Amino acid sequence: METKVFDRIEKKYLITATEKKKFLKVIRKYMKPDSYHKSEVLNLYFDNDNYDLIIQSIDHPEFKEKLRARSYGGYDRVFLEIKTKIKGQDANVGYKRRVMATHKDFSELTSGKTTLAELSMRSIENSNDFQIAREVDYLIGHFSLKPKILITYSRESYKGDDELRITFDENLKYRNQNLSFIKGKRDKIYFKDKRNIIMEVKAHGVIPLWLVQLMSEAKIYPQQFSKIGKVYEKLRKEKNV
Known part of the structure; x- marks a missing residue:
């Protein structure tokens, strides 16, 4: 398993394709494409039947936490991530703790056949693996x-x-049925x-x-x-919920 812990300031902006093109002309002078420059991201969010964690997040509390599983198209990896955000004066400060598993292991976890802590024991690299798995x-x-x-x-x-990292997310789609890491034709835009x-x-x-x-010259605000x-x-x- 692979464990990562991140803490950083995060700001989001909604922009048009034309604005993105203009921004990239400047961004490319100071930044380089990331290791995985272009990717298909699939995020599977966990909650209970009352959607308590999501509803709490919508209320913009000072502190919020959520659990998701992230996979990238074409890779046999699932990252179980605990995302925590603390509201700041100018931006949210985010903390992310994650453990990596295979798709097979993830299926065993969601089917109730095992726990993430048990899975982490198969390929444990350090104590953080086991600790974050127990938190999940x-x-x-x-x-x-x-x-x-x-x-x-x-x-x-x-x-x-x-x-410093800048990402552009496009073609946002969703569904709340047939929840597997496979993009579906009926996904909603x-x-x-x-x-x-x-x-x-x-x-x-x-x-x-x-x-x-x-951002100031373009009059784009977080x-x-x-x-x-x-x-x-x-x-x-x-x-539908």
Whole structure:
């Protein structure tokens, strides 16, 4: 298993394809394509039958936590991730702890055949593996969590100095039935207008001046946009949750 722990400032912007094209001309002067420059991301969010974790997140509390499983198209990897966010004055500070498993292991976990802690013992690399696996198991058991909503999108990512990262997420789709890591023809499209790209800036510390100026000149401002929160609200309007 592979364990990662992240903490960083995160800001999100909704932009158009034209704005993205203009931004990239500047971004490419300071940043390079990430190791996985373009990828298909599939996020499977866990919750209980009352959707308590998602509803809590929508209320914008000072502290929120969620559990998701992330996979990338074409790779036999599933990352079980605990995402924690603490509201700051200018931006949210996010913490992410994750453990990696295979698709087979993930199927055993969600079917109730085993726990993540038991799976982590098969390929444990350090004590963090087991500790984070136990945290995941606790959340699943304590809140009666299970896979509830799948969200997919195409991601283009860039990296810069001081671990600055900018991602562009497009073609956001979702479903809350047939929950497997396979993109379906009946997946629903979330955005209906031109401002349909989610640009996210992730930084450890201060965001560089050139990027601040770029956003200011374009009159693009950060906003709250939780993919799972927005999709849940749309499903609720459709009376599908």
